[in-house]
Amino acid sequence: xxxxxxxxxxxxxxxxxxxxxxxxxxxxxxxxxxxxxxxxxxxxxxxxxxxxxxxxxxxxxxxxxxxxxxxxxxxxxxxxxxxxxxxxxxxxxxxxxxxxxxxxxxxxxxxxxxxxxxxxxxxxxxxxxxxxxxxxxxxxxxxxxxxxxxxxxxxxxxxxxxxxxxxxxxxxxxxxxxxxxxxxxxxxxxxxxxxxxxxxxxxxxxxxxxxxxxxxxxxxxxxxxxxxxxxxxxxxxxxxxxxxxxxxxxxxxxxxxxxxxxxxxxxxxxxxxxxxxxxxxxxxxxxxxxxxxxxxxxxxxxxxxxxxxxxxxxxxxxxxxxxxxxxxxxxxxxxxxxxxxxxxxxxxxxxxxxxxxxxxxxxxxxxxxxxxxxxxxxxxxxxxxxxxxxxxxxxxxxxxxxxxxxxxxxxxxxxxxxxxxxxxxxxxxxxxxxxxxxxxxxxxxxx
Numbered sequence: 001x002x003x004x005x006x007x008x009x010x011x012x013x014x015x016x017x018x019x020x021x022x023x024x025x026x027x028x029x030x031x032x033x034x035x036x037x038x039x040x041x042x043x044x045x046x047x048x049x050x051x052x053x054x055x056x057x058x059x060x061x062x063x064x065x066x067x068x069x070x071x072x073x074x075x076x077x078x079x080x081x082x083x084x085x086x087x088x089x090x091x092x093x094x095x096x097x098x099x100x101x102x103x104x105x106x107x108x109x110x111x112x113x114x115x116x117x118x119x120x121x122x123x124x125x126x127x128x129x130x131x132x133x134x135x136x137x138x139x140x141x142x143x144x145x146x147x148x149x150x151x152x153x154x155x156x157x158x159x160x161x162x163x164x165x166x167x168x169x170x171x172x173x174x175x176x177x178x179x180x181x182x183x184x185x186x187x188x189x190x191x192x193x194x195x196x197x198x199x200x201x202x203x204x205x206x207x208x209x210x211x212x213x214x215x216x217x218x219x220x221x222x223x224x225x226x227x228x229x230x231x232x233x234x235x236x237x238x239x240x241x242x243x244x245x246x247x248x249x250x251x252x253x254x255x256x257x258x259x260x261x262x263x264x265x266x267x268x269x270x271x272x273x274x275x276x277x278x279x280x281x282x283x284x285x286x287x288x289x290x291x292x293x294x295x296x297x298x299x300x301x302x303x304x305x306x307x308x309x310x311x312x313x314x315x316x317x318x319x320x321x322x323x324x325x326x327x328x329x330x331x332x333x334x335x336x337x338x339x340x341x342x343x344x345x346x347x348x349x350x351x352x353x354x355x356x357x358x359x360x361x362x363x364x365x366x367x368x369x370x371x372x373x374x375x376x377x378x379x380x381x382x383x384x385x386x387x388x389x390x391x392x393x394x395x396x397x398x399x400x401x402x403x404x405x406x407x408x409x410x411x412x413x414x415x416x417x418x419x420x421x422x423x424x425x426x427x428x429x430x431x432x433x434x435x436x437x438x439x440x441x442x443x444x445x446x447x
Contacts, residue, residue, distance in 0.1 A: 005134070006127045008310035008416030010113025012102050015055040020110050022062040028112060029066020031133035032096070033147075035126065037072060040095045045073040047092065047152070049085035050100035051186035051244050054211030055110045059100045063112070068147035069140045077155035079209075081186045081245025082113070083343035084159035088152065090119035090340065091162075101186065101244040104221045105418070107212050119340035121312040156190050163194045166338040167349045171356040173200035177235040181226060183219025184209040185243035191345055195239070198349075203233045214243045220331050220344070226251040237352075237362075241344040246311070247331035248344035250351060252362050260331040261285070261293045262366045263351050267335060268302060268325050269365070270354035276337065284317045284326030284334075286310075287411055290371045291426060310416055311342045329374075372408070373430035375437035378420045379444050387414070387421050387444070396443035400425065400436045408433070412440070 005011045005019055011028065013020040019028075037044045046067055050056035056079075064074050072095075077088065082099045089097030097115035105111075114122045114130075122130075140146075178200045182188040184207070192204040206218035215221060220242040230238040230253050238251040251257045268283055282303040285293060289306060297304045305321060307313040311332040318326050318336060327333035333347040351362070358365060387393060393412075400410055408427035415422055423440045427433040 003127070004131045006131065008308075008312065009103065010099075010111050012105070012109060012111030014108055015053075015059075015110050020055075020059070022058055025059050025062040025112060026066040026069075027134055027138060028130070029063040030070050030138060031136075032098075032114065032130050033067045033070040033072035035129045035133050036096050037070070043071070043073060044095040045075060047075045047077060047085055047089045047094050047097040048100070049077045049080040049082070049088075049097070049155075049186075051102075052079050052184060052188065052209035052211060052214050053100075053102070053107050053110050055107075056100050059110060059112070063098060063100070064149055068149065069138075070147070071141045071145045072147045074147060074149045075152050076149060077152045079186050079188070080155055080159065081190065081241075081343070081345070083246050083339060083341050083346070084155070084186075084190070086115045086119035086341045087159060087162050087339065088155060089115050089117065091158070092152075093117070096122075099244065103244045103246070104215055104219070104242040106216065107214050115341070121315065121341065123316075160190050160193050160197065163190070163343075163345050163349065164198060166346050167198060168353050168357075171353055173198040173352065175199075176237065176352075177201040177203070177233065179203045179205060179226070179229045179233055179235045179238040180207075181205040181218055181220075181223075181229070181238065181240040182207045182245075183215050183221075183241055183243050184213045185215065185219065185241065185245060187241050187245035187345065191239075191241060191245065194345055194349075203229075203235060205229060219243060220247050220249045223249045223251065223257050227253075227255040227257055231255070239348045242331070245344050246342045247328075248333065248348050249331045250348060250362065254363060256363060258362055258366065260327045260329045260333055261290045261371065262362075262369060263331070263347065264325065264327040264333055265293060265296065265369050266354050266362070266365045267333070267347070267350045268297070269300075270350070270357060271325070271337075272300070272302070274357065280322055280324045282321050282323030282325075284314050284321065284323060286314060286328050287413070288329055288424060290329060290374060291409060292369060292371045296369050309413065315341070372426050372428060373433045374424060374426045375430070375433040377423045377437045377441045378415070379423060379441055381414070381419045381421050383419070387412070390444065392443040393440065396440050400439060403436065410436075410440075
């Protein structure tokens with residue numbers, strides 16, 4: 001389906017440029033309000049949450065105006081992780097939820113993404129309906145029918161309690177010291193509180209947002225230094241979230257950083273060991289998932305399938321298969337036996353619970369999953385550039401695949417959220433993966 005505005009995770013871009021302008025966002029609110037109202041029972045109400053970007057104030061006001069103008073009430077909950085909006089929308093029995101966030105992007109970017117009444121990302125056909133509605137003339141209902149806005153009291157506290165409820169009652173985190181890196185983002189208040197209330201001693205990092213520092217050298221997308229913070233504070237673990245709190249990576253005090261593929265493996269193995277699969281054994285990754293994980297699941301008798309990149313597509317495939325667990329190497333993890341969407345805090349809690357239950361370290365739990373080295377290079381694309389017709393890149397890809405000879409993978413795909421072409425090579429040797437990925441990137445520079 002050709003998308004006009006929506007990417008793999010809502011509408012996203014640089015603030016002040018189309019489509020992330022106040023006028024567009026108000027029109028988006030109007031269009032979404034009209035589409036959502038068609039299937040609503042009674043007066044439609046939408047929950048609006050956001051991350052900590054300074055542009056969130058402006059876009060929140062524009063969205064509220066758009067919804068109000070078509071007779072949709074709004075509930076404002078301020079800075080709160082994306083998965084919190086999904087949970088509260090479902091718990092409050094609202095029509096839909098909206099998150100103002102550009103996730104892991106730097107602060108000049110922002111975006112809008114929607115959740116259904118069931119706390120799930122909107123399906124493609126509903127997003128297409130919203131796009132189509134935006135082509136219709138702007139309208140405004142009569143004054144007596146305008147939507148109203150209110151604040152949700154203790155939205156953060158409600159979400160904290162929900163996160164804690166996903167951790168087994170027989171366990172706690174007493175005796176653990178955990179560094180929690182909130183990326184100066186939406187989880188800066190709730191994440192440290194969750195782990196503290198479960199008994200851990202918490203060292204909070206990236207918990208002082210100023211509107212401009214979200215994801216700035218901190219968080220899950222800058223986790224290289226996480227292990228150093230763990231050692232510097234004498235901690236047991238480091239947990240890093242991204243700007244909107246839906247992805248996670250974990251570091252231990254040995255200096256190892258564990259990505260989403262490894263964490264998904266730990267969670268699935270734990271569920272299998274405890275007999276909690278309920279007959280729904282199976283896992284979904286993406287085209288970027290390390291082949292070692294697929295191979296290890298096969299050895300364990302766990303069916304595995306790959307979706308397009310994006311947690312929305314992982315979720316769609318999970319639902320088609322009737323399975324419960326999936327994720328991406330970037331740290332988007334789905335535990336459908338705990339939440340309807342990816343949640344960095346809840347995913348971290350599932351990993352910690354698996355460690356408590358097994359009495360083993362993360363190193364021990366992942367010892368039989370040696371990942372194949374991957375090298376990913378992002379190349380900026382010029383507007384209108386058609387990489388599929390670029391002959392030097394095609395020739396380079398053929399040469400790389402010949403050299404790999406079935407002992408690795410090549411994946412070339414455009415980003416769904418940024419004007420980038422992602423070049424990934426997976427090989428048995430890290431130096432080879434790096435060299436071949438650079439060969440692909442160099443080919444793009446050939447005119």
